[in-house]
Amino acid sequence: MKVLIPGALRSYTREGHVEAAGATLDEMFTDLDRRYPGLRFRVVDEQGQLRPNMRLFVNGAGVRDLRHPLRPDDFVAVVLALSGG
Amino acid sequence: MSRTTARSKSGAQSADAAKARAAARAPRRAATAPARLVVLVATRKGAWLLHGDRTRRTWKVDGPHFLGHTISHLQLDPRDGRTLLAAAKTGHLGPTIFRSTDLGRRWKEAGKPPAFAAPAPGGLPARSVDHTFWLTPGHGSERGTWYAGTSPQGLFRSEDGGDTWVPLPSVNDDPRFREWMGTVQDGTPDGPKLHSIIVDPRDPAHLMFGMSGGGVHESRDGGATWQTLIRGMEVVEGFDPGTVTFHDPHCVRLCPTQPDRLYQQNHCGIYRMDRTGDPAADTWQRIGRKMPRRVGDVGFPMVVHPRDPDTCWVFPMDAATVWPRTSPEGRPAAYVTHNAGRTWQRLDQGLPESQAWWTVKRQAMTVDAQPVPALYLGTSSGELWIGRDEGARWSLIARHLPEIYAVEVAELA
Numbered sequence: 473m474k475v476l477i478p479g480a481l482r483s484y485t486r487e488g489h490v491e492a493a494g495a496t497l498d499e500m501f502t503d504l505d506r507r508y509p510g511l512r513f514r515v516v517d518e519q520g521q522l523r524p525n526m527r528l529f530v531n532g533a534g535v536r537d538l539r540h541p542l543r544p545d546d547f548v549a550v551v552l553a554l555s556g557g
Numbered sequence: 558m559s560r561t562t563a564r565s566k567s568g569a570q571s572a573d574a575a576k577a578r579a580a581a582r583a584p585r586r587a588a589t590a591p592a593r594l595v596v597l598v599a600t601r602k603g604a605w606l607l608h609g610d611r612t613r614r615t616w617k618v619d620g621p622h623f624l625g626h627t628i629s630h631l632q633l634d635p636r637d638g639r640t641l642l643a644a645a646k647t648g649h650l651g652p653t654i655f656r657s658t659d660l661g662r663r664w665k666e667a668g669k670p671p672a673f674a675a676p677a678p679g680g681l682p683a684r685s686v687d688h689t690f691w692l693t694p695g696h697g698s699e700r701g702t703w704y705a706g707t708s709p710q711g712l713f714r715s716e717d718g719g720d721t722w723v724p725l726p727s728v729n730d731d732p733r734f735r736e737w738m739g740t741v742q743d744g745t746p747d748g749p750k751l752h753s754i755i756v757d758p759r760d761p762a763h764l765m766f767g768m769s770g771g772g773v774h775e776s777r778d779g780g781a782t783w784q785t786l787i788r789g790m791e792v793v794e795g796f797d798p799g800t801v802t803f804h805d806p807h808c809v810r811l812c813p814t815q816p817d818r819l820y821q822q823n824h825c826g827i828y829r830m831d832r833t834g835d836p837a838a839d840t841w842q843r844i845g846r847k848m849p850r851r852v853g854d855v856g857f858p859m860v861v862h863p864r865d866p867d868t869c870w871v872f873p874m875d876a877a878t879v880w881p882r883t884s885p886e887g888r889p890a891a892y893v894t895h896n897a898g899r900t901w902q903r904l905d906q907g908l909p910e911s912q913a914w915w916t917v918k919r920q921a922m923t924v925d926a927q928p929v930p931a932l933y934l935g936t937s938s939g940e941l942w943i944g945r946d947e948g949a950r951w952s953l954i955a956r957h958l959p960e961i962y963a964v965e966v967a968e969l970a
Contacts, residue, residue, distance in 0.1 A: 480647060481650070510666045517686075552649040
């Protein structure tokens, strides 16, 4: 699938759009970490939970459960939550 | 307005006194010749390195490093004089450790940053590291060993120079410690911290640390087992000092030339402990009772002299009502004792006289080891100060930085 990488994580990927594989969001982040070491831990904590203030969208729909299934033609956006002042 | 003019005479006297004390100490423990120093400044929005000349008069600024990252601590490895570790996170991204072996020219992320173990089935609740708060190089004989303290409270060790970190289950997964730590809900708004990790210079297996909250603890076997060190420490009125979780040490320091002496700045006062050889008899003495009453003895940093175990410094803050955590009356000052806490003197020459509402966090004040040491402090308003002649004369090194979380000074190889 195609993955949109937020600016804060482009020190790992060096580009805004990358390809990844995996049957779930969790597997997708494992695959991304294989290609870009260290990336997963910045987004997913050691207990397998999406970190607070991070948001994931699969084909435009917000998802928090990392067990969410993915298809090869899905588009996943990794986004930093916007708020504050 | 600063006090530079108004108190120049008393400042000169203090400076002369500092030099006289340095001369008096010289026969006992000769200080090294002036070295090249670097001041390591960790802030809410990045890190800076300030390289000083041998007179500590001019400073070359190197930074920002990691602009936008919250850097809780930046430490140089004294065993090689060139390896830096930085504890980092951003508002959104998880925590990590960056490492440089060339004084910050190039940084590489840790392969395995501090992270709690998965919980045992049916065991204690799972925890996740929010940020690494404290970094301590290991013993001089154990090259490559480092310790890290995290929020929520956790203790971690690296044996490969900070690349990979392992949790110490004797602390992180021990039911007693977990009770003393409480939950994140029980902590302060910035999160509960494990801090003040101390390695006895005489024995790499003798470790100590503090928890805000959760007391002071020590191990004599390299972290396999632990004992509490809270006897004599006070707690907030109405609570039982025998309950470890109520104890809130803010900063604990060991005197490098007299390792059986500890000083502590606590939520409830300033303390000294002289070890007796019998752990059951070791008791903290509240030496802050000799501080001026209108200033009080609450603060965060504790700084010990590199050679004189009778000298230490604190930086009091306003702990009245809702705990403003500002300088008392808007008049910042360090306080020093030269007799192990029997008397204290105010050190404010050069610091603002009024309407200065900043304060100094627990890692943001330190001292160098030059023949006449200078103090360094970073403020919550982003100013970096040097206190020449052991704090007798303060002047600005830098301002307009982000909120300063930690200041360390190191000698370059």
